[in-house]
Amino acid sequence: MTDTAATNTADLPEYPAPRDAACPFDPAPAARAEQAAGALRRVRMPTGQAVWLVTGHAEQRTLLGDARLSSDVTNENYPLPVDRPRPEESSVGFILMDDPEHARLRRMVASPFTVKRVQALRPAVQRIVDERIDAMLAGPNRADLVQDFALPVPSLVICELLGVPYADYDFFQRNSAAVINRDTPLPDRDAAMGALFSYLAGLVDDKAGSPADDVLSGLAQRVRDGEIDRNEAAKIGVLLLIAGHETTANMIALGTVALLEHPAQLERVREGDEATVASAVEELLRYLTVIQSGLRRVALEDIEVAGETIRAGDGVLLGLELGNRDARVFEDPDTLDVHRGARNHSAFGFGVHQCLGQQLARMELQVAYGTLYKRIPSLKLAVDAAELPFKHDGQVYGVYELPVTW
Amino acid sequence: MKITVDEDKCCGAGQCALIAPEVFDQRDEDGVVVLLDAAPGEEHHGAVRESAQVCPAAAITVDEDA
Numbered sequence: 235m236t237d238t239a240a241t242n243t244a245d246l247p248e249y250p251a252p253r254d255a256a257c258p259f260d261p262a263p264a265a266r267a268e269q270a271a272g273a274l275r276r277v278r279m280p281t282g283q284a285v286w287l288v289t290g291h292a293e294q295r296t297l298l299g300d301a302r303l304s305s306d307v308t309n310e311n312y313p314l315p316v317d318r319p320r321p322e323e324s325s326v327g328f329i330l331m332d333d334p335e336h337a338r339l340r341r342m343v344a345s346p347f348t349v350k351r352v353q354a355l356r357p358a359v360q361r362i363v364d365e366r367i368d369a370m371l372a373g374p375n376r377a378d379l380v381q382d383f384a385l386p387v388p389s390l391v392i393c394e395l396l397g398v399p400y401a402d403y404d405f406f407q408r409n410s411a412a413v414i415n416r417d418t419p420l421p422d423r424d425a426a427m428g429a430l431f432s433y434l435a436g437l438v439d440d441k442a443g444s445p446a447d448d449v450l451s452g453l454a455q456r457v458r459d460g461e462i463d464r465n466e467a468a469k470i471g472v473l474l475l476i477a478g479h480e481t482t483a484n485m486i487a488l489g490t491v492a493l494l495e496h497p498a499q500l501e502r503v504r505e506g507d508e509a510t511v512a513s514a515v516e517e518l519l520r521y522l523t524v525i526q527s528g529l530r531r532v533a534l535e536d537i538e539v540a541g542e543t544i545r546a547g548d549g550v551l552l553g554l555e556l557g558n559r560d561a562r563v564f565e566d567p568d569t570l571d572v573h574r575g576a577r578n579h580s581a582f583g584f585g586v587h588q589c590l591g592q593q594l595a596r597m598e599l600q601v602a603y604g605t606l607y608k609r610i611p612s613l614k615l616a617v618d619a620a621e622l623p624f625k626h627d628g629q630v631y632g633v634y635e636l637p638v639t640w
Numbered sequence: 641m642k643i644t645v646d647e648d649k650c651c652g653a654g655q656c657a658l659i660a661p662e663v664f665d666q667r668d669e670d671g672v673v674v675l676l677d678a679a680p681g682e683e684h685h686g687a688v689r690e691s692a693q694v695c696p697a698a699a700i701t702v703d704e705d706a
């Protein structure tokens with residue numbers, strides 16, 4: 235191990251670092267400075283743990299594709315984002331586990347997320363998007379686009395897929411937000427996680443009695459067949475519920491802010507055909523990279539990369555927001571260009587943990603961006619962009635509120 | 641061009657089926673890659689190379705000389 239408790243980490247730069255309020259879409263200046271200094275840097279996490287920060291796009295892909303880097307949260311050196319006792323097991327299913335168990339569990343729930351199944355859902359998503367826009371237009375001419383559009387669309391979709399009653403929206407939305415925000419005090423975070431777990435476990439039990447065509451019923455069936463225990467099934471439910479709506483909601487809202495601030499780009503999306511909208515979705519995923527503050531891993535063996543040696547036991551953070559602005563891969567990386575056509579961004583991660591819901595997310599974003607600005611051409615911010623409450627404290631970047639008029 | 645896929649490595653992310661749907665599909669039950677055409681025509685080569693490049697699990701191998 236390069237770092238022991240005795241190593242003084244106080245001199246290392248801190249990561250994550252604050253963004254510049256004047257450039258809310260760009261990574262933190264201090265993180266950019268580390269990126270300029272090299273593809274692998276030593277940084278200090280808020281917990282005080284010294285870790286590697288991987289800033290280069292190619293190096294991130296190499297490492298995320300390397301099975302010697304582990305996602306196992308129970309490993310004594312896995313970098314925890316906040317000061318807390320080491321968990322005895324992953325509370326969010328396979329995202330914090332390694333193969334082969336990770337692959338076994340992931341494959342159990344992969345079916346609804348294939349390209350074909352997702353395409354079959356497109357008309358239903360279009361209907362949801364249109365209904366939310368109808369409701370907004372029927373109300374007062376000032377709305378919070380987060381509460382009225384960005385959150386309900388992916389929430390309705392994931393509820394439908396999982397078999398979670400949308401009537402419980404307030405409950406799971408409040409608890410997911412508490413889990414995701416970095417500043418939530420530990421007891422509150424644990425309470426929120428516990429509430430979500432009990433809720434999903436209860437639903438799995440219900441589905442065992444009256445199965446439907448949804449993911450939780452599928453998991454209940456596997457519990458009955460002894461392939462997985464109830465505890466594990468509920469945790470996968472928690473993972474899908476949280477991952478399935480927070481990320482996409484933030485992309486819808488933040489993407490809208492970015493486009494409203496880049497009117498020429500917005501015009502291209504509004505006037506564009508399906509291919510243009512699809513290309514804009516990839517570019518916004520790259521440009522905004524809402525999963526901020528780094529994917530976390532721990533090295534199981536020594537790994538040589540970019541002239542450095544990551545030692546067994548070292549913590550590693552992969553700053554996706556930095557890799558997606560790597561000038562060696564993306565020309566003029568800080569420019570938002572909806573015609574860029576780059577599909578090799580890392581907004582969904584890389585390696586065997588690459589986002590399971592990515593095809594669904596893509597389709598939801600295509601329908602949302604492809605419909606909203608056409609149907610409300612006069613959409614504009616109701617406050618100055620500088621006054622928007624950006625989610626600097628979240629593991630997922632976005633805005634808490636998005637006041638708009640039209 | 642000759643393509644091989646490694647089902648064990650595949651994590652079912654569907655990048656290949658999105659980019660080159662004439663060449664790659666996914667099993668309905670678990671999303672694992674299904675190779676539809678191991679030796680596709682010239683017109684698909686670009687999309688196949690891109691699929692292999694973005695495949696997160698390095699599950700697609702392209703032999704250009706075969």
Ligand code: HEM
Nearest residue numbers: 328329474477478481482485581582583587589590591595
């Ligand atoms: C734009 C929206 C989204 C973004 C930016 C995003 C991003 C990511 C990223 C970066 C990872 C990798 C985590 C890691 O390697 O440690 C991931 C994993 C995951 N995502 Fe997404 N995601 C999005 C939408 C969704 C949706 C709609 C779902 C649907 C359920 C979903 C489900 C998952 C799951 C289950 C994993 C864990 C995969 C694994 O560990 O094998 N995500 N996502």
Ligand code: SF4
Nearest residue numbers: 650651653654656695
């Ligand atoms: S891109 Fe790779 S991991 Fe994804 S489905 Fe195709 S072969 Fe599997």
